[in-house]
Amino acid sequence: MGLLKKDILDVDSLSIDEIQTILDTADGLKEISSRPIKKVPTLRGKTVILFFHEPSTRTRMSFDIAAKRLSADSIAITAGTSSMVKGETLIDTAKNLEAMAPDIIVMRHSAAGAPYLLAKTVSAGIINAGDGMHAHPTQALLDMMTVREEKGQIAGLRIAIIGDIAHSRVARSNVAGFTKMGAEVRLAGPPTMIPQGVDTLGAYATYDMDEAIEGADVVMMLRIQKERQRSFLFPSEREYAARYGLNRERLKIAEKDVLIMHPGPLNRGVEIAPDVADGPYSMILDQVANGVALRMALLYLLGGGVRNADHH
């Protein structure tokens, strides 16, 4: 079992079968994290570089733990510690990384498309851990894993994604993934946060939050970035919370067993009320736990699956 791909750059380029394979593999690997000895030798002798050109705690740690549980050697370099601060170009940095023969490079970058440039330059497998506003495929896959685990299947579900759609790579990748797997996705946010040509993403968009969450099986809240106030996207956190924040009252129109999701970190009391974040329907910490399993699956499939076997 494995993937024929060299890289995981976005969700759009994954087939339904590939997504199923990834989710099935993640389901199988999840159990390792609950063992007393949380380590298997699967990727022993493999090198994983965590190349983070943008601040990240959660995603980087999730990949790091995933690599270590599979016995891969993982090394993290961040923008502050890499020579890119000394003026080295991305391609030169990539060639230098390549020269050290890593098997997989996990990359986060503030510029959309940067992992594509890296993938063209190096022969190691590239996993996109978030590029600008473009894509965050591992987040979407772990979200799909979480929903599938709870609901049994994704097809036919109604998913609402609320918040700053225009600037969200999580939203883009989740729309691509959930619609590909047969769910219906509705997006909601103020007009300042709905991108031009949103139809092209394949989801229905509305300015009315209630319209999006009515009858929803999953409500996914996006983190509101306070600095967006400066680009005039919303007037205040107070007004945003009132119009687009998720609270218990609002949830009444969703399905009874609705799942509440959030990619984190939370702005409690802004996009999500604390009692909802901590409530019985909240999947927020399950997402984090599944994130490790899902990333183990990707490292395994890229680093030790069919592609690797072919080389021996």
Next chain:
Amino acid sequence: MRIIIKGGRVLDPGHLDDIMDVYIENDLITGIVEKGGAPPPFEAHTADRIISADGCIVSPGLVDMHVHLREPGEEYKETIESGIRAAAAGGFTSICCMPNTKPVNDSKEVTRYIICQAKALASVRVFPIGAASRGLAGDALSEYGELKDAGAVGITDDGKPVTDSQLMRRVLEYSKSIGIRVISHSEELTLANGVMNEGSTATRLGLSGTPNAAESIMVMRDIALAELTHTPIHIAHVSTRESIRAIRGAKAQGIPVSAETAPHYFTLTDAAVFEYDTHAKMNPPLRSPEDRQAVRKALADGTIDAIATDHAPHSGLEKQVPFDEAANGIIGLETSLSLGLRLVEAGVLTLSQLIEKMAVNPARILGLAGGLRIGGKADLTVIDSSAKYQYNAANGFSKSRNTPFDGWEFQGRAQCTLVAGRIVHEI
């Protein structure tokens, strides 16, 4: 030196369109002779060179009024010499170079340096455009009198707009006394914070978008200031249907406005950015299919007067980087004519209109000598409109290769380029 260009279709829009022979002695045209017409100025056997133009068009030399030559300051991207060679190969006999060099061309010294370098090569004519504001800083007039005396033929802050409307008013007013044309890079910077056109492609790629209004707002302001000051203004690189609507309206009102577009705006759309192709990144950005259609229509109906390349060489240092970080601009001198001929092939323009846009009008707008006439300078372009070839940027004359047209199959190109009777390019 005597040259005869024999048997071509001599086409100078509004003046000549017939199969004729052009006689050149030294730097001048001394005869344009039809079969069985007036006796030629010299006997064919006394010619040093006879260029057969059978099946070709003999046009007034093409003029590119918007080129970045990068010298002085960024010679690793282009030099005056490499730019001139690219221009000659593209069929251009005159090019106008923008002032955003290092140092900025806001002085007679830089203007003279450029002219001097170009003259030493005895090839394509180079006409510098001076900075509208000192140092392109947008806060003081530069010395237009000195610039004009040194040989500058226009002024602009190209690369960025003159954001201060009071300064732009004074730029226009002051230019009038000097008699030098103002060229505007019309862009409202507070709206133009994207790296490509706003729309579906930007949304899919997660790239920030710049709306059409970022251009048209400033085009409308510039038209208002041209009207206020009764001073002609030329709008550079028009890319949107809203700008075109404003220019069309202004022309109908008799406001002295002229406009250019670039081949990429009538050829490509923002879909070319997919997937993160930095050779499709320029400013203004490639727009929607509706805008491309509007640009084509505006060329046909005369709203847009000129085709100019906005030739903007960049090296891999500026282009082999993430899309957000890539420099704006593409090279264009060697593909402009072929892309223009595609419009003729598609029935958008007549050949005569294309020559107006690429030779006659740019020369008229900037007050350069042009046209094919006896006693005039022998600047002309022999165009073989049937030659098929594949464009290969790596084999081009420009020092840079940043073009989205690499590998394109074209029909039609410059067979031969003559400047002041000298053959500066020949296939």
